[in-house]
Amino acid sequence: MSATIKPVTGARFSRIHGVGGYRPTRVIPNSEVLNWIDSSDEWIRTRSGIAERRWAGPEESVAEMSVQAAGKAIAMAGISPEQIGGVIVATVSHLKQTPAIATEIAQRLGCGTAPAFDISAACAGFGYGLSLADGMVRGGSAGYVLVIGVERLSDLTDVTDRSTAFIFGDGAGAAVVGPSETPGIGKVVWGSDGSQAEVISQTQAWDTAFAKPDAVNGTGEEVRWPALRMEGQTVFRWAVYDMAKVAEQALEAAGITADQLGAFIPHQANMRIIDAMVKKLDLPPSVPVARDIAETGNTSAASIPLAMERMLERGEAKSGDLALIIGFGAGLVYAAAVVTLP
């Protein structure tokens, strides 16, 4: 008889046990953005809903912000860092390709030899990480998994670009996912559409940028630090029409109706996108909606856990409530799920 491999069993269900965030100290009000681009406070507020954003200083590195946010999430979960069996860091703005920043973060937190890796799924990064963490906990490869969304988008912002200079912010958000007696994370509805890869992307690859020998290459084109560029209107339409459907699928997969939600926490991309989604989903006015973008800007992978922490902190939503989360962005990629708030 051939030998059989010992089966691996995990927890029956998983949930988020703790959430934490870190917001950089430097606040950039719209008035400061007006030093860089021809715009107005009123235009930025009405078109994006953003009044201010936070930009990280030299000490507020991707690792430092992550450690701060994760420390809060671990404390809220009531576990010790050694109990973490996996560290997933979602980011598109850690500028050193190798090694993954997750290993340094895991080491600084005291997570022992936990597997640690980075994922690149832009504004859907937190949802992608959550899906992986849920699978790891239920599949038996980890007891508790730390999911961190962290960005220093200021490093990839061209302050002269009128369509993006006012949008992005920096910060970190983290969640601890672990075993649960009852289902605490609904089916994650996630996906991608590579045919729209160019809609939000870095202006040029690092090799192209560095291939230019000096300030001016052969074509007379000036060497510029790669930054994020975006086809605003295409993203807007995709977010409003296609993403509302994904949010509906996540509700359906969880067997939840909109009126049973205690919170709607969409990616903080743009207040008008949030408002349009609320309308399309026919969310009852009783469901509180995360509107952290006004003070935080668009922090990509960090935006959902940052907004979640803030809603809990301010009492806009409470522990045990069901929240619909949805992230979407460069890739294009998306991820939505119904979760029980920690």
Ligand SMILES: CC(C)(COP(=O)(O)OP(=O)(O)OC[C@H]1O[C@@H](n2cnc3c(N)ncnc32)[C@H](O)[C@@H]1OP(=O)(O)O)[C@@H](O)C(=O)NCCC(=O)NCCS
């Ligand atoms: C970026 C965004 C706010 C721009 O708004 P928009 O209405 O699409 O802007 P447009 O580029 O069509 O420009 C409309 C007008 O505003 C002007 N404009 C553009 N940027 C401006 C700025 N920063 N300040 C003032 N005016 C501006 C344009 O010149 C144009 O003027 P015109 O009508 O006289 O030609 C909008 O497209 C958007 O929110 N997109 C989604 C972005 C997003 O959420 N990204 C994150 C995804 S993860």
